[in-house]
Amino acid sequence: MVLTIGALGLLAGFAGACSSGSAPSNTASPNRAANTANAGTSNTAPAKTDDEAPAVVKAALPDAQSFTTQHKDVPTDAMAEIEKDTGAKVPDTDHHSYLAFSTAGGKRTQIGAATVVKAGGKDIVIIYENKAGSPAIKDVRAEGVSPDFLKQFTGKGHDDIFSVGNDIKVAGGVDDATAKAIALAVRIDSLTMQALYGAAHAH
Numbered sequence: 618m619v620l621t622i623g624a625l626g627l628l629a630g631f632a633g634a635c636s637s638g639s640a641p642s643n644t645a646s647p648n649r650a651a652n653t654a655n656a657g658t659s660n661t662a663p664a665k666t667d668d669e670a671p672a673v674v675k676a677a678l679p680d681a682q683s684f685t686t687q688h689k690d691v692p693t694d695a696m697a698e699i700e701k702d703t704g705a706k707v708p709d710t711d712h713h714s715y716l717a718f719s720t721a722g723g724k725r726t727q728i729g730a731a732t733v734v735k736a737g738g739k740d741i742v743i744i745y746e747n748k749a750g751s752p753a754i755k756d757v758r759a760e761g762v763s764p765d766f767l768k769q770f771t772g773k774g775h776d777d778i779f780s781v782g783n784d785i786k787v788a789g790g791v792d793d794a795t796a797k798a799i800a801l802a803v804r805i806d807s808l809t810m811q812a813l814y815g816a817a818h819a820h
Contacts, residue, residue: 669684669686669715670684670686670715670717671715671733671740673733673740673742673758673760674715674717674731674733674742676742676758677729677731677742677744677756677758678717678728678729678731678744680717680719680721680728681717681718681719681728681729682718682719682720682721683717683718683720683725684715684716684717684718685715685716685718686713686714686715686716687713687714687715687716688711688712688713689711689712689714689813690710690711690712691707691709691710691711691712691809691812691813692812695809695812695813696710698808698812699805699808699809699812702808703801703804703805703808705801705805707805707809708734708735708802708805712732712809712813713732713733714730714731714732714810715730715731715732715733716729716730717729717730717731729744729755730744730745731743731744731745732745732806732810734802734803734805734806735802736795736798736799736801736802736803737762737794737795737798737799739759739760739761739762739799740759740760741757741758741759741762741799741802741803742757742758742759743756743757743770743803743806743807744756744757744758745810748772748774749816750815750816751774751775751811751815751816752774752775752807752810752811752814752815753772753773753774754770754771754772754773754774754803754807755771756771757770757771757803759799762789762791762795762799763788763789763790763791764789765788765789766786766787766788766789766791766796766799767799769784769785769786769788770785770800770803773803773807774807774811775807775808775810775811775815777804777807778804779800779801779803779804779807780800781793781796781797781800785800
């Protein structure tokens with residue numbers, strides 16, 4: 618499945634950083650988005666166009682000819698808010714995302730953006746799109762996990778609870794413990810993406 622992202626607002630700053638060779642400024646909090654298009658004091662590592670993207674990301678975005686790895690520090694206040702909301706620890710202060718590019722027709726075009734989280738002993742690939750200025754889940758993939766279970770995350774974003782037994786059902790032979798671990802990991806990542814790249818709002 619081709620995961621084309623056309624005019625993806627939340628990742629426009631990513632693409633800008635890639636073309637300029639520097640990472641965007643990180644000034645986000647849970648209720649104030651990072652302005653990834655503006656220059657400023659940066660606490661992130663430079664974006665890298667290389668072979669850093671994991672094999673699971675490349676498999677999820679097979680039409681990409683190249684990937685850019687974006688490292689961005691999660692602000693302390695954002696981490697505290699995410700941990701309060703989820704009751705779980707943010708796994709790392711250095712958040713990685715992988716931008717996929719196609720060079721079809723001689724033009725370099727961004728065709729996707731993904732993150733990888735670990736849950737239930739598996740690598741979970743989350744592919745994002747923009748929805749009203751905020752990151753929303755386009756697709757979730759994991760080897761050995763039923764697509765019937767994973768497709769329930771499609772369209773969800775930071776305002777969703779990802780609660781197993783409510784908006785997420787145990788399905789496709791996934792056991793309850795694995796389902797809860799995956800749902801929690803995806804929710805933490807969704808909240809992190811919102812804190813780093815989402816549009817500011819009042820809630």
